Amino acid sequence: MTNAERFIASFNRIQNYLSFLENEQEHKKPFYRLLDDNEHRNTAVKKYKNDLQIFADLRNVMVHKKLVPTTYIAQPTDEVVKHIEQIEEEIKSPAKVYPLFKRDVVRFNFDAQFTDVLKTINEKRFTHFPIYKDKELIGLLTEKGITLWLAQQLQDETIFLKETLVEEIVLEDKNKNNYLFIKKKYVY
Numbered sequence: 001m002t003n004a005e006r007f008i009a010s011f012n013r014i015q016n017y018l019s020f021l022e023n024e025q026e027h028k029k030p031f032y033r034l035l036d037d038n039e040h041r042n043t044a045v046k047k048y049k050n051d052l053q054i055f056a057d058l059r060n061v062m063v064h065k066k067l068v069p070t071t072y073i074a075q076p077t078d079e080v081v082k083h084i085e086q087i088e089e090e091i092k093s094p095a096k097v098y099p100l101f102k103r104d105v106v107r108f109n110f111d112a113q114f115t116d117v118l119k120t121i122n123e124k125r126f127t128h129f130p131i132y133k134d135k136e137l138i139g140l141l142t143e144k145g146i147t148l149w150l151a152q153q154l155q156d157e158t159i160f161l162k163e164t165l166v167e168e169i170v171l172e173d174k175n176k177n178n179y180l181f182i183k184k185k186y187v188y
Contacts, residue, residue, distance in 0.1 A: 003081045004072040010084045011059045014052070018045070018090055031056045044090035055084055097182050104148060105130060110138055114164040117141065130179070131170045138176075141166060145173025 001009075018034040021041070029037070032053060039046040062072045076084075108117060110133040120126060124169055127143040149169045153159045170176050 002072075003076045004074070007055075007076040007084055008059060008099075009086045010081070011055055014088050014091055016066045042091055042094050044087060044094055048087045048090070051083070051087065084122055085133075090157065095162065107132060108141070108166050109133070110165070110167040110170070112166045113162070114166055114169060115161050117146075117166060118161070131166055131176075137179075138167075139170045139173060140176050140179045141170045142175045142178070145169060145175055148172070148174075163168075 006171060015031055015034065018031075018038050019029065021038055035045055035049050035052055039049055045052070058074065058076065062074055065073050106120055106124065107130040110131055117129060120129070121143075129141045131138050131141050146169060149157065149172050152172070
């Protein structure tokens with residue numbers, strides 16, 4: 001197989017894959033538009049968008065500007081063919097959220113002491129904590145929520161930290177619903 005044939009085959013597989021992701025039938029959408037539509041969901045498309053646009057232009061010249069019917073006007077170099085095949089592999093096998101972003105999560109129960117949260121902030125330097133009640137997430141305790149709660153407590157000029165439960169603070173936190181669950185198999 002020549003470099004031109006390998007290049008066009010790889011390009012076509014990329015286009016077919018992106019069309020499939022977009023549920024496009026019969027490749028109606030132009031390749032540049034497929035790139036625009038897929039760059040937010042596939043990091044390899046975003047990373048190599050400029051290269052892919054150049055490859056699309058090269059492919060168009062090779063396929064549509066033939067001077068002799070059975071001969072390509074250009075032969076991509078070995079490096080170009082390896083590069084498009086490597087891009088194809090990255091597009092078709094993108095990194096998954098897990099294990100890429102796997103982290104141990106420090107969480108608290110709604111009836112935990114607020115001082116326990118403060119100790120954890122001091123030790124681990126974490127600023128966001130999921131808060132659970134009976135195995136159900138009731139919200140995210142954030143540094144902003146803590147700060148605003150503390151500021152509101154100053155109206156009384158006395159703050160009783162040892163008597164404060166996490167629930168009091170998280171229920172007042174306007175950012176408590178600022179989270180999103182992502183499946184382990186989700187593509188990064």
